Amino acid sequence: MQALVWAGVAMTLAGLAGIVWCILAVRRARGAGLDEAALRAVLQRVVAVNLGAFGLSALGLGAVAAGLILG
Template sequence: MQGLVWGGTALSAIGLAGLMVCILRVLRARRAKLDDDAMRAEMRKVVPLNMGALFLSVIGLMLVIVGIILG
């Protein structure tokens, strides 16, 4: 069951890194003072990455919990 815990931890860490990338991309766009259309376009690009990162984090945390319960 340790494999589940460590695998879940790795997935959560990858998801957390993805969330940080999303934050950095949005901060860069805000600092660039883009117009409304350009900002919306950048946000449209970031949303799928954000959702994927959140998905990985949640799945990873679920694997950690299952590994702890079964372990």
């Protein structure tokens, strides 16, 4: 079960990196002074990545919990 825990840790860290990327992407987009339509397009793309990153983090944390419970 140790492999499940480490795989979960890796998934969680990858999801966290995706969340940090989303934060930085939004800060860059707001600082670039884009018009409303361009900013909306950037934010729609970032929201999709953000949702995937949160899902990956949640699955990773679930794998860590399952590995600890079963191990």
